[in-house]
Amino acid sequence: MAVDYTTRDGMAVLTLNNPPVNGLGHATRAGIVAGLDRANADPDVVAIVFTGAGKAFSGGADITEFNTPKATQEPTLGTVIKAVEASAKPVVAAIHSVAMGGGLELALGAHYRIAAPGAQIALPEVKLGLLPGAGGTQRLPRAVGLETALNMIVSGAPVMSEKLAGTGLFDEIAQGDLLDAALAFARKIAQKGGTHPLLRKREIEHANAAGFIQFARNSVAAVAKHYPAPHKCIDAVEAGVKHGFDKGLAFERECFMALVQTPESRALRHAFFGERAASKIPDVPAGTPVRKIEKVAVIGAGTMGGGIAMNFANAGLPVTLLETKQEALDRGLATIRKNYEASVKKGKLSAELLEKRMALIRATLAWDDLKDADLVIEAVFEELGVKEQVFRQLDEVAKPGAILASNTSTLDLNRIASITKRPQDVVGMHFFSPANVMKLLEVVRGRETAKDVLATVMQVAKTIRKTAVVSGVCDGFIGNRMIEQYLRQALFMLEEGAQPAQIDRAIEKFGFAMGPFRMSDLAGNDIGWAIRKRRYREQPEMHYSKIADRLCEAGRFGQKTGGGWYDYQAGDRTAKPSAVVDEMIVAYSKEIGVARRKIADEEIVERLVFALVNEGAKILEEGIASKASDIDMVYLTGYGFPLWRGGPMLYADTVGLYNVERTIRRYAAQPNGDAWQIAPRIVELAAQGRGFN
Template identity: 80%
Template sequence: MAVDYTIRGGVAVITLDNPPVNGLGHSTRLGIVEGIGRANGDENVRAIVIIGAGKAFSGGADITEFNTPKATQEPTLTTVIKALEASAKPVVAAIHAVAMGGGLELALGAHYRVASPGAQIALPEVKLGLLPGAGGTQRLPRVVGLEMALNMIVSGTPVLSEKLAQTGLFDELAEGDLLEAALSLASQAADKGSEHPKVRDRKIEHPNAEGFIQFARNGVAAAAKHFPAPHKCIDAIEKGVKEGFERGLAFECECFLSLVQTSESRALRHAFFGERAAGKIADVPPGTPVRTIARVGVVGAGTMGGGIAMTFLNAGLPVTLLETKQEALDRGLATIRGHYEAQAAKGKLTREQAEARMALITPTLVYGDLADADLIIEAVFEDLSVKESVFRQLDQCAKPGAILASNTSTLDLNRIASFTQRPGDVIGMHFFSPANVMKLLEVVRGEKTGKDVLATVMQLAKKIRKTAVVSGVCDGFIGNRMIEQYIRQALFMLEEGALPAQIDRAIEKFGFAMGPFRMSDLAGNDIGWAIRKRRYREQPALHYSGIADTLCEAGRFGQKTGAGWYDYQAGKREALPSQAVDAMIVAYSNERGIARRRIGDEEIVERLVLALVNEGAKILEEGIAAKASDIDMVYLTGYGFPLWRGGPMLYADTIGLYNVERAIRQYAKQANGEAWQPSARVTELATSNGRFND
């Protein structure tokens, strides 16, 4: 049983004990109801306290029960709350650390509430595309007021208990022992001997409720246009304001059942579980020994190296930053300092915090100064010979047991590991630029990478607040291998009849943060050019459109040169369609006898997205990615795939693999059709009516 029942001085203490955050799984719910019944049937019990063991009061629903019959098995949370409200003996909820989602709804069902300072209070269901389903939209406005409740519910953002102390949510904020405070409050309530207060009986008071609700609705319309849940939250709150608690509660239930069926909620829940699943590696069980990472070394103080350094500085880890020339080192340090000073100027850091982070950097031009680092990450030019030079030197200077990581985005990690006498200590840590901002970290597991090394890096990723996804070794790993096929299709469509602005506009309307050509201009078109040149040597049979090479030969490398697929004005980032580039594209087609045709937005989106899906399926077949949700997490956190669509592999599941394969086979019959060959996984799932994410 996930609930403990004891009696303290005539007060029954029901302790939730379902680690790690006392999720309200079926056994916990059953234990609460049985405890309430037991206490009410015992004449020696005067009152009841519900408290959480360990790290939290309750984090809400037990995620291990999601999508299983136990999630809705009686007693449901609604039934549990009814039992609390109906108790003849006063019920006190004693809250510490965390009361979120169903945990807060449970507390709102109690007659009284006492909380410790620093407790995080939230109804975060909106982040899963849902709304509170056990009365949260009706009870919270009755204790904290309409405005605060609506903001909390629509944003899902936690609020500290101290900030709610002056509302009607808590009867007491306990500075000392929480349980003792709750026992005292319970005894006082029992002494009153009267009917005990229910949140449902309170009124929602606001001087202009209708006007405020409309104001909130207007704000949500702009901020959450792709997500229905925030709108439904407001609708449910409004129902309670206008028609009372019972009708509001019934409407909340209707909204919950409606939202749980939406593709947006499914996508958000997929992302929620996918992020957690990414950290679970089949042959690296929990409890695998990890190495201590107390100091980090970074080789390279350029844009990427500086960003990586700041990622660790932000987590409080000292960094030794190595460059080969003093000018490059000074420039890198100046960039880091400028970043922190800008944050301080905006109020995101104090001046003292900015200086404290700068004080954690040890700049050096000498490899020997990396000797005390527990982890060393190289962030040098993407060339194998350059990587070889760095790793041979690291092998000589790094202490035994130090982890040697490469930030390579495409190169063979096994080759890089072979440049050392310790391949088991070598791993890929592919950060995404800007490294101190982007959430994704591709962790590349080499053939000889030690399990303890992998476990250490995955644990470290949490400390530096990254979503870590494990990839096997292949050219481009997960993200860049897939994006290459996406870019190939974009270039083929240029020579067939489309123009850069149309392609970008179509995929951005689908929901991508940035289209392929704006993205290339931002990253630098010369980077893709260098990769293609390598492809021409290594895979001469692989067909590419030559349009991008023509662009680069004209020196149009993107924003950094003021000209790429688009034109740019000095000091501005706005992408302006270029007549010169459009003319160059049309001329390219004409010179090669390619009859240009009208390409619709629907085809543009389908070709770009299905290119990702098909390559992702091949990555799964080869075992480069362990599961489809890992691929989705790469694209949601690193490549701007629309969150409400859940990633390329979930999107394919949504439209059906039969339709995916059918479209791929149709494109294989068109111009540049050799780029389309359905993966065996796509064909298998299309035939069996299967899904990538089962």
């Protein structure tokens, strides 16, 4: 049963029971209405209490019903709340743990509300590009006041129940057992007779409502220019202030229906579901047993290794950090401490917690100290010979059943695994730099990687708060394989007529956090140079612009050398256009006989983004990624693709694959068109009028 009905001492108790968060699916909604009807028809029942089973009062809408007929099937949440409000017998909501979204809106419809301390209270719909659609923008301001309500609705951030004590939201903060307190409260109310005025009957009180609403508009305009939902939240609250509850409620519904259709909401919902879908691997069942991970080891104390070690220390797991030289080990530990100290200065970490985390990191020069580790991650130099040497030694030292992971970003994991006598225990764990900050973790599945190893690593990713996406083995996996084609197009456009600053400016205006040339300067241009050198040997037929090689030959590796595609001053990361580089580019075009032309920003964006899409489609065809949303999650969490566009594959769907195909074919007919080998998946889906998602 989605709602359990019991009675205690003349009171009906309705318990939402739809694990894991008591989502308000159709069965739950129908169960609440049925329970209300039953209680109101029973002469022995004098009051009604509803609460949630398990670890939540209610987390809101049931996400398993999104985009299905059940989501809008009667009774809708609005109908349920009307039934709660209309109950002839007083209804008390007993709130614990989590009351979010529709769960909070349901509670707002009750006659009374009692909360346990520490319950998270929120209307987070704005994070999905929506606004509360069942009266939240109207009832919450009447419960907690205009200012607090607007802050909660526009941010979507949770607030602890005790911080809302004393407002009209809660009649009582329970001490001791919540249900006992709610029943005692309900009994007292029933004995008094009558019902508490409903929130819909209250006025929204504020000394200067118009002034505060304008202040909220100005604040939102500064931080949410790409998102319509926060603006609509303010509009809906204002409608309730100006025109009363009923007109405000009708306007809220209009806004909700309009926002559902926006590309921004579609993108945010896609990201929300994509993150959850990424953890599901088609042939690895949810109940697959996992290995116990209690001790972790990291090989290499450089920037990447140190960052990886911090992830586990942050999660309370002991880490052994191995280096070959004391100097490198000392330098690595000093960097880790410096990173933690920066967090202390920003108020994000206490000095006490800093020391606790440092104490979890054990530094060593001895391979033998890795023998008890359940998971070992190598983060050494990105060269196959070096990795093979590490795995040979690791194979001798690591205990049976230990998971052996490589942080490689491009190399053949199957070759690395073949060095060991236990390829089934080898997996890729590609962290992104800085590893202690970036959310993305590419989990690379080798040909022989065991299913329980995959399941374990996906669980570990949750423990260290990463978004894990599974990739098959290919050069560059998902993210770096796609970015290579993006960078190729950027370089071709330089030789055809653009300059680095124009290309960066165009793609940053589209929404990327950083353009390709600022990104390359930050990462180090020598990294891309090393990859191109390997390409020249292994794939001599692949056409590259040589302008980036000229830059590297001049020693311009980026920020670390004070100059790359841009000039940098010591201690300042500001990218300043370089006259030397601009001249180098123009001279190179002349040298290869290319007449430079004006390139529009629209062409820059199309060539860069559709290069990602085209390679992503090939990755899907080859089974390197199991679904398009996985590719989007890689780009949203690891490469700065604009969240409100939903990732490259969803963006292509938004544009329409028919248009994507036509655009790619047009660029394929231009100079450097040999770089565009259109993916058959795009042609196939475009012909069917379908998208990737």
